[in-house]
Amino acid sequence: MRPALVLAFWLLVWQAGAWAVGQDFLLASPVSVTRRLVELVGTAELWGAVGHSLARIGIGFLAAVLAGVATAALAAASRVVDELLAPAMAAVRAAPVVSFIILLLMLPGGSRGLAAVTSFLMVLPIVHTTVLEGIRQRDRGLLEMAAVFRLSRWRRLAAIDVPAVLPYLAAASRVGIGLAWKAGVAAEVIGLPEGSIGERMYEAKLLLLSADVLAWTVVVVALSFATEHLLGALLARGQARLATTPPAEREVAA
């Protein structure tokens, strides 16, 4: 079935639900939400909140990617580091996100970096575990070849390690960016950092403006979708470049 038909079907279900409830403040109709969304798009309020949340969640996500790659590399290189990090990563992954949010809010000024830290903690174990698996799955034959020919660390990194690990990093990043938005906005709704999307959603909830809550939800979904696809395109470009760029222009002359 065509995606447009599927979308139309679910919009009709939503519209039917809104008619059945009969109270716009309990369940706003798609028409009300669209109208509110169009109003918000023209306001500085929306773009300010988007900028606020995007910056913090983005910083948390990028920091988690960098830290996750670094910890995975360390864990791959040292069994002791791996044994120390494995339970810590498992604990961070298993712990309820709300526990971290509450702990952060107990710190002075904790709400300021709340979305960034929450996103960081959601993404870090995913990147760590997936990239570590990628490092471990490198072609053993190529690693032996590198040892026999005494390739420098940089040549091995460019020719063997990065091409092997990049697909794993891409997969972890795609999963992680969606989680970062979910956890980051949830943290904002609880911690209410000023000017954030979460604060706007909380205010809408207080005033029983379900059209506003849903309009902001659409904004978050769109941001999550857009950042996931932007990231996917960047990583695909990196992978394609690794696959096609003549080496004379790239790594091995280093």
Next chain:
Amino acid sequence: MITLRGVTKRYGEQVVLDGLDLDLPDGAVTALMGPNGSGKTTLARLVLGLEEPDAGEIDGLAGRRVVAAFQEDRLCEQLSAVGNVRLVLERTRVAEAATALREAGLDDDALAKPVRELSGGQRRRVALVRALVADADVVVLDEPFKGLDRAAHARLLDVVRERTAGRTVLLITHDAAEAEALGAKVVTLS
């Protein structure tokens, strides 16, 4: 000279090499022959330093650089033929990669493509050239002509002969004519 004395190698219960004595004279080709499973590749791995013997000693490798054309091609799939060869060359010698590959019969089109797009025979040539051009005192060639047609085989025999002249070579092969063509001393493992 590289000398192996009483070299034993086991994988679990299986004894692959049992008290082997062998000399690899400097500047000469030694061909290892024998049936599958007789320990030829294991011996090559010991000389390459990829495995340690369970007993016995290997002398004469200190300070010498040993490289190999492995039985499998072991190429970086995303790199071109030139890229794979340049990978093992010093910066001052990278221009030699294309020359050596052309010498081995690769045309300009094949030089620039990622090796995953090359035929089995072309890939084999890249793996062999990589070992031949690397700066090394000892070259291990594990079934280096596997999968090559007759014309390519003859051409590469010449290339190997020229490029390994004066160096110590350990050749693993099932083909006595190949060993003879390279003037090798044949050692048969049973």
